[in-house]
Structures are given as structure tokens and as C-alpha cells.
Amino acid sequence: MEQWSREKRYRKYEETTNEEMALLRTKVNHSPFPQTYHIQPPTGLLNDPNGLIYFNGLYYIAHQWFPLGAVHGLKYWRLLTSKNLVQFEDRGVILRPDQALDSHGVYSGSAFSFNQSLYYMYTGNHRDDEWNRHSSQIVAKVLPDGTVRKILPPAIPAPPKGYTQHFRDPKVFEKDGKWYALIGAQRENQTGCAVLYEAEHPEGQWQFKGEIQTQLEDFGYMWECPDYFQIHGRDILLFCPQGIESQGDAYQNIYQSGYIMGTLNFDTLVFEHGPFVELDHGFDFYAPQTMTDEAGRRVLIGWMGLPDTEYPTDDEGWAHCLTLPRTLTIEDGKLKQKPHMNLRKLRKNEEVALGYANKFIKQLHPYEGVQYELVVDILENDASAFELQLRASRDEFTTIRYQSKTRQISLERFDSGALPYPVEGTMRVTQLDTDLKQLRIFVDTSSIEIFCNEGERVLTSRIFPKTTSNKFKVVTDSGQIYLKMTKYDIVEGE
Ligand code: FRU
Secondary structure (H helix, E strand, O other): OOOOOHHHHOOOHHHOOHHHHHHHHHHHHOOOOOOOOOOOOOOEEEEEEEEEEEEOOEEEEEEEEEOOOOOOOOOEEEEEEEOOOOOOEEEEEEEOOOOHHHOOOEEEEEEEEEOOEEEEEEEEEEEOOOOOEEEEEEEEEEOOOOOEEEEEEEEEOOOOOOEEEEEEEEEEEEEOOEEEEEEEEEEOOOOEEEEEEEEOOOOOOOEEEEEOEOOOOOOOOEEEEEEEEEEOOEEEEEEEEEOOOOEOOEOOOOEOOEEEEEEEOOOOOEEEEOOOEEOOOOOOOEEEEEEEOOOOOEEEEEEOOOOOOEOOOHHHOEEOOEOOOEEEEEEOOEEEEEEOHHHHHHEEEEEEEEEEEOOOOEEOOOOOOOOEEEEEEEEEEOOOEEEEEEEEOOOOOEEEEEEOOOOEEEEEOOOOOEOOEOOOOOEEEEEOOOOOOEEEEEEEOOEEEEEEOOOOEEEEEEOEOOOOOOEEEEEEOOOOEEEEEEEEEEOOOO
8 A cells, every 4th residue: 555644645736747647547447347328537536426416518517536556645636528428538637726725625515506607616625833723714716717815805705603523525516696605514512403504695605504304303413415405396405424333134234324304494404304215225435516417317426435445446546437327317206316317328229038047047148248228128037046146257257136135235345346445344245115017237347336226226336346257147036036237338439
């Protein structure tokens, strides 16, 4: 493992030499795990998606970026733009730590449009001489030439009384003619929450309005990356609580991402809501954010990684990627997450087959691949349980297993190849609401995203198999299943 002193971690990208970056790029280019249709950093570490917006005919997708290596160092925002949400153009750094207030990182935030201009609000992270953290929320305006002007003094110079400096990730939105900023916070009693600020217009005065009053009074020590939106008149608060103990199959990852749904009263800030629901049941998913697409659909993108975890590519000079865009809907009162329809634009070479599978393991042709989309329709199921083995070879495979009676679906990556560390266990399990009828699986060089039953559940994970582990196998415990398999190669990249 490469050693990262504090000095090295907080070195500026601007201070690097071309030779140094070329060397790092060469190292990254030797990685056997480059993603092809997911957004990944050219070098260094990517984390949260930031500033997502559809503006003037273009999608803007930025992310947290430390360019110099696979550690959480000095954070910048790197921007990509897209006409269709699935093919991207790299626009490089859009926000850099060039002020005292953000000297230790341009942390996460959101985008909004106001008076035909594009704006961001982000967290300025500053450490003083004693290494104490200071958080401020800063508005920045994108000028016609594409450069960004930070508006100082900051919109929110410090946390209000009663909250610690763990105060970040503003999500700005407009509602009923008012502007709001929702911020992830920690109370002085070390519990997490989300607070709301209000402004007449985003370049004006931001007033502390109060805390969102949920029934989750004592739910983790910090809530990161909050988001708020409405679907079909239901209010949804999305956030990432840290410090939740695992309970059975739930909350297995180091930190959680999920939502509560109900009715939020913007006068009293009282939120009547149902239980906290996890957004994803895989190993690597965090800090999701949403925007509306060109047709007004709510789209979610997450970070396919977790904090405080080492990944197999770290020594190759890069880490992490973003998830594919998902469309959120509410059907029968439940939130569903489906792959965004534009992902169909990436499909090449359709292969379709119908067939039975039984307890004799069967390798299916031509379902080999490393980058593809696979739709498995389960037309009949008399099996007590069945397994799909993806990215398989003699010594590696990633298993999706379904138990018919309990409707449990699991993802096992014990034999997938190299693994992140430390991670609790090698299996993730979730119980479906209805019998499994369909799986839509997106496989890239080092990831798998599994959508069950038209968005009922999603399991997102990094996997690090060899590229020669490209086979697909199916087997039941007993009984048989009748499947329709549709596979598309995906050959388009960033
Ligand atoms: C979440 C997070 C945010 C913060 C950013 C820093 O992963 O910790 O709360 O703004 O990452 O990179």
C-alpha cells in the first residue's frame, strides 16, 4: 500500500507536473479493471455525484474528485456533460479549492438554474491550524464562458447553534416560489439529521428555517448527502445515515443510503413518514443524488463505492465509478428504480434464447461477456432455488441466487475475484415483495447492477474478476425453470 502523508493528500492538482500526471495515467492505464460505460476518474479517486442537472439541453454530471491517487485527499469537482445521459464528454475540473474557506476540499453539493443561469451550492471544507473542521456553504455561478464565480461571503458561513461542523452537502431546490437548501447535519449530541435553509432568491440571504422533524430522532451520528423531491405528490427525503447497526440482512454496509416517504409540511417542517427504506442491497452504493431529466422524470445516480474501504484498484492509481442512471417512480405506493430508458441506446448485437434449466449446471452460449446487459425473464419456476453464475470461469464466478419460497435474492461475491477491504461478509440478501419474474443485469469490467422485477429491488456491486472470467451458467437446486434470455453487448464508452 502506498503511504499518504497529510501533506501528500492535500497537495494541489495545480502543483503537479505534466510528467507526474503522465506517469500516473500510465499506471491507471495498466489496470485490468477499467469500466467502459460507467463514469470513472481518469486518475485518482471519484466519490459522490455532485451538481446533477439538465440545463439548456445538456446533462451536467459532476463528482467529487481527488486526482492524484486513490485516497480521500483534497477534493475537486470534475464535470462531465452529456446529451443523452449515457455518453459523456469530460469537461475537467469545474470547482477547485482556491479559497481559504474551501482550502481542504470543495465538498459535495448540488446544481440549480436561476434567471437562465446555472449555479452550484457546495460545502467549503476548511481545516485550521489545529486541524479543526470548518464548514461553510458557498454559491457559485457559472458564467457564459463556462468559468465559475464563487459568490463570497458564503451563503451559509457556519452551522447554526446546536450543530457541529459536520454540516454539509447542500441540496438546493425551488418550491412554491421559495428557494430551499437542505443540508446534512450532526446535532451537538452527536446524532444525525437534515436541516433546511430558505431564501427569496439564491443570491440573497439564506435563513435557517429549522430541522426536518422526522420520527428518526436517534438514527446514526451523521446524515450525509440529503436530497428532497416529490413524486406523484409524495414527499421523499433521501439521506445517508452513518452509524446504523446492521440488523439481520439490513444495513450490512459500513454506511447506509435510503429514504423516507410521506408528507412534509414546509411551514412546520414536520414530516409524517413511513419507515427508512434502503435504496440498494448490493455492496457498493453510497451518496446518491437526483435530478429531473428532459421529460421531467426523477433520475438517481449514486457513487458505486463506500468510504473507509480499500478497493483492489487503489494500487493502480484510481478508484470507484458512478452508478448507471435510474428512473424513480411510485407504483402501488412503492418507490421503484428502473434503469434509465436511454441506456437502451448502448445496446448492440441482440441475442435471444428460450430454454429450460435444471439441477445439472449448464453453461449458456452465447452469453459470454464482460460488458453487457442481460435480461432474464423467468417464465416458469418449479425450482426450490436457482442460481445464475456470471463472470464465471473455472475458478471465479459471481452468484445471483433466488429462493422461491422465501423470495430471497442474494448476491455472493466470495469467488468473484479480488475484494474490497474491510467489508462485512461476501453475501448480500434481500427479500422481494413479489415472486421473481425478471432480472435486468448490467455488467461492466468491474461492476454488476441487478434490477429485480422492474425496479422492485436493486443490488449494485463492484466485482474484480479476470477478463477471462466471462461465462454464464445456470443451475437449480431441484426442479426446473424456464427462461427467456436476452443479451446485448455494450460497446460504447464515456
Ligand atoms: C460523502 C462525503 C460527503 C462530503 C464528501 C467529501 O461520501 O463524505 O459528506 O461532502 O463525501 O468528499
